[in-house]
Amino acid sequence: MSKPVVLITGASSGFGMGLADELLKRGYCVYAAARRLEPMEKLREKGAKLLQMDICSDESVQTNIKRLLDESGRIDVVVNNAGYGAYGPVENMSSEDIAYQFNVNVFGVARINSAVLPTMRQQRSGRIIVIASLSSHISTPGTGWYGATKHAIKAMCESLRMEVSSLGVDVVQVEPGPVQTGFEEVAFAKMDKMAVSDDYVPIMKSFRAYMEQSYAKAPGMESTVRAMVRATTVRNPKWVYRTTMESRVIPWLRILLGSRVYAYILMKVFSRASAA
Structure with a gap:
């Protein structure tokens, strides 16, 4: 039996690299994709077979998927792992930063899925995995636009899952909370360069204090990579894998409390964080 063929985007670091490493140990045929090839040399x-792919480019996605299919003749699993986030007030985020987050987190996933689904439908088999987030369910001050992209991904997955359910194609979401991957460093770096209106400075100070505390005590990548491996390899995957305590508890807490009470408690938590 031929090795299962897996495409992993954003494989140059973090979850993507960790998953690629684990699947290679299991004998999978792994195509590791990212904009830069150098960080993937160990893979x-x-x-691993490396693809220099920019998921924000239709041409780059189509060219690389064609190469994969020409070489392998099939594709069994796609892991949409590439992602980008920028923190800051909804009002002050530039249209360029908003657009780029959507281009990577939403339209990039759409490009990949549209490129592989014709083959998966023809095969009557395949699996699409999307690395979503706790932010698919909640938003906080400072994460409005990033959360908007993850809410969009959740909605897309739910619709796509029903559309392809009779065609042999699985759609799986993996939803971590804060995890120590270095993601927050990029997001905070964008906020540090942002011109934040004076009225928002106090709440952004509280937001940053809370997030820094959350990431300081956040787990490593292990539980999320394990869930990604299960989502890729098991015969009948779950629809959603929530991989950290926060991602398992907070969505239910948000539903139980309701919007107003949840927001009140969250703002109190932020205030305590900034005073610590």
Whole structure:
């Protein structure tokens, strides 16, 4: 039996690299994709096939998927792992930063899925995995536009899952909360360069204090990578894998409390964080 063929986007670091490494150990045929090839050289040495892919480019996605299909003749699993986030007030986020988050987190996933689904439908088999987030369910001050992209991804997955359910194609969401991957460093760096209106400075100070505390005590990547491996390899995957305590508890808490009470408690938590 031929090795299952898996495409992983955003494989140059974090969850994507961790998943690629684990699947290679299990004998999978792994195509590791990212804009830069150099960080993935260790994966190449272990047997991965590298794709220099920009998921914000239709041409780049189509060219690389064609290469994968020409070489392998099939595609069994796609892991939409590439992602980008920028923190800051909804009003002050530039249209360029808003558009780029949607281009990576939403339209990038759409490009990949549209490129592989014709083959999966023809095969009557395949699996699409999307790395969503706790932010698919909640938003906080400072995460409005990033959360908007993840809410969009959740809605897309739910619709797509029903559309392809009779065609042999699975659609799986993986939803971590804060995890120590370095993601927050990029998001905070964008906020540091942002011109924040004076009225928002206090709440952004509280937001940053809370998030820094959350990331300081956040788990490593292990539980999320394990869930990604299960989502890829098991015969009948769950629809949703929530991989950290926060991602398992907070969505239900948000529903139980209701919007007004949840917002009140969240703002109190932020205030305590900034005073610590």
